[in-house]
Every structure is written in C-alpha cells, then in structure tokens.
Amino acid sequence: MERKEYWNNVFVTKxxxxxxxxxxxxxxxxxFITALELPLTAKIIDVGGGESYFIETLLDLGYTNLTLLDVSSKAIENVKMRLGEKGAKVTFxxxxxxxxxxxxxYDFWHDRACFHFLTEPEQxxxxxxxxxxxxxxxxxxxxxxxxxEGPKKCSGLDVKQYTMESLRLVFEKKFQLKGCFIEDHKTPFDTIQNFLFCGFKRK
Ligand SMILES: C[S@@+](CC[C@H](N)C(=O)[O-])C[C@H]1O[C@@H](n2cnc3c(N)ncnc32)[C@H](O)[C@@H]1O
Known part of the structure; x- marks a missing residue:
C-alpha cells in the first residue's frame, strides 16, 4: 500500500x-522550542505532525508562522477541523x-516519530x-x-531505531549535534516507548 493511503487509513479508522x-x-x-527563545515570528515546520498538539500549542503561545506537513490528507483535515478559525494562521x-x-x-524543523519510518539509506x-x-x-x-531500546515497529510499519551517534551521522554534513536525551513515552495503552530526542544546529 502506498504511504499516503496507509496513513489515511490509520487516521480514518483510529x-x-x-x-x-x-x-x-x-x-x-x-x-525544547521555548528554551531556544525564538521570536514569535520564527518560521516553524512540523514534519509528519499528524494530529499532534504541537502546532496548536505553539499557536496558543503566540507563534505566528507555523507550517504542518503530513503525507495524510485525513490527518491534516482533522487538525483543520479541530483548530477551526485558529487554523487560518497555519500553512498546511x-x-x-x-x-x-x-x-x-524555516528557522525550526520539528519531527517526532516520522523520520524513523524511512528505513532505506537513500531515503x-x-x-x-x-x-x-x-x-x-x-x-x-x-x-x-x-x-x-524502543519498538522495532510502529503502526504495523518497520522503523529504524537510532543511537545518538547514528542520528548524528545522518545530519553531520550540514548540522552540528547540540545534544540528545532519552525519554519514555507512555502510550494510551499504558505501554512504554523509548524515544531518543536530538537537537541540531547548522554548522
Ligand atoms: C507516528 S505518527 C507521529 C505524529 C506526530 N508527529 C506526533 O508526534 O503525534 C507519524 C506521522 O508521520 C506521517 N508520515 C509518515 N511517513 C511520512 C512521510 N514520508 N512524509 C510525511 N509524513 C509522513 C504520518 O501520516 C503520521 O502523521
């Protein structure tokens, strides 16, 4: 199944x-983003943002230049509905x-749990x-x-797991690793997913 179809199906059925x-x-x-003290006009993109509350929270904090990108038109539609009039300020x-x-x-690129679905070196x-x-x-x-330590699959799809070093190597040509930390995410089903979060800055 094509990626788009796959993810639309997820957001239609769940x-x-x-x-x-x-x-x-x-x-x-x-x-993380508020600690950077970016101006409220900073251009921020959430990649594979799905139905996350990241963009909505930033809107509520007063950020004015927000973009949500996702392969699923259904996820985007759901977020637009949820945001109502506020959504007019977001680029979808x-x-x-x-x-x-x-x-x-953009000044800030955010990706939580989208990039790891790319498993091929060329991707x-x-x-x-x-x-x-x-x-x-x-x-x-x-x-x-x-x-x-995290799952090997998410939503039925293979994911690529990372260490701080393997993630650093992905971006090393143009970006400098500023720091990483590990965090347990508790799912709505009371299971734990071990995440690695890393921040990079242009070299
Ligand atoms: C596990 S969800 C995470 C959603 C969101 N980032 C969050 O933290 O709640 C993965 C998201 O990435 C999107 N996605 C997966 N592969 C993608 C791709 N190649 N390009 C753009 N979006 C993609 C999916 O549609 C889905 O919304």
Whole structure:
C-alpha cells in the first residue's frame, strides 16, 4: 500500500487516543522550542505532525508562522477541523516529506516519530538533504525517533531505531549535534516507548 493511503487509513479508522504516539500535550517538544527563545515570528515546520498538539500549542503561545506537513490528507483535515478559525494562521502541506520542495526557509524543523519510518539509506540521505534545503542559516532541527531500546515497529510499519551517534551521522554534513536525551513515552495503552530526542544546529 502506498504511504499516503496507509496513513489515511490509520487516521480514518483510529481516534487520536487509539494511536500509540498520542500525547495530549507535547511537553518535550514545547520545552525544547521555548528554551531556544525564538521570536514569535520564527518560521516553524512540523514534519509528519499528524494530529499532534504541537502546532496548536505553539499557536496558543503566540507563534505566528507555523507550517504542518503530513503525507495524510485525513490527518491534516482533522487538525483543520479541530483548530477551526485558529487554523487560518497555519500553512498546511499534504506531501510525502521525500517529495517536499521547500519554498521558504524555516528557522525550526520539528519531527517526532516520522523520520524513523524511512528505513532505506537513500531515503534517509534524501531526508537530510531536504532538511538542509529547508532551513535558514541559523536553522535548528529537533527530531524524536525510537531508540535502540524502543519498538522495532510502529503502526504495523518497520522503523529504524537510532543511537545518538547514528542520528548524528545522518545530519553531520550540514548540522552540528547540540545534544540528545532519552525519554519514555507512555502510550494510551499504558505501554512504554523509548524515544531518543536530538537537537541540531547548522554548522
Ligand atoms: C507516528 S505518527 C507521529 C505524529 C506526530 N508527529 C506526533 O508526534 O503525534 C507519524 C506521522 O508521520 C506521517 N508520515 C509518515 N511517513 C511520512 C512521510 N514520508 N512524509 C510525511 N509524513 C509522513 C504520518 O501520516 C503520521 O502523521
């Protein structure tokens, strides 16, 4: 099944609390981004954002330049419905990240649990290249993936697990690793998923 179809099916058949990655408040990502003290006009993109509350929380905090990209038109539609009028301030892009041709330069690239679905070396290389094209000179990346202690699959799909070093190597040509940490995510089914979060800055 094509990626788009696959993910649309997930978002048609499951409510937000029926997916393992659900979190009512994206505490880790919000704490990371607010600590950077970016101006509220910073251009921020959430890649594979799905139905996450990341963009919505940033809107509520006063950020004005937000983009949500996802391969699933259904996820985007659900977020638009949820946001109502507030959604007018968000740019929505339905696209596979690997087909994404950025037309603006972002200051912050956020990806929680999307990148790790890319398991082929060419896909991973292409992703890093797109991040490079998408980010401004002072651009930052914050990425959350399953660690080596985390699941090997998510939503029925294989994922690639990472260590701090293997994630560093993905972005090393253009980005400097600023730091990583490990975090347990408690799913709505009371199971634990071990995540690795890393922040990068342009070299
Ligand atoms: C596990 S969910 C995580 C959603 C969200 N980031 C969060 O933390 O709640 C993965 C998301 O990535 C999207 N996705 C998967 N592969 C993608 C791709 N190649 N390009 C864009 N989006 C993708 C899916 O549609 C889904 O919304």
């Amino acid at each position: 409510t937000e609390k029926e997916v393992s990655w659900y979190q009512p408040y994206p505490k880790t990502s919000i704490e 892009i339905v696209s596979d990240v690997l087909d994404f041709v950025p037309t603006v330069q 991973i290389e292409k992703y890093a290249d797109i991040v490079d094209k998408a980010l401004s000179n002072s651009g930052r990346v914050f990425i959350g993936v399953f660690s080596e």
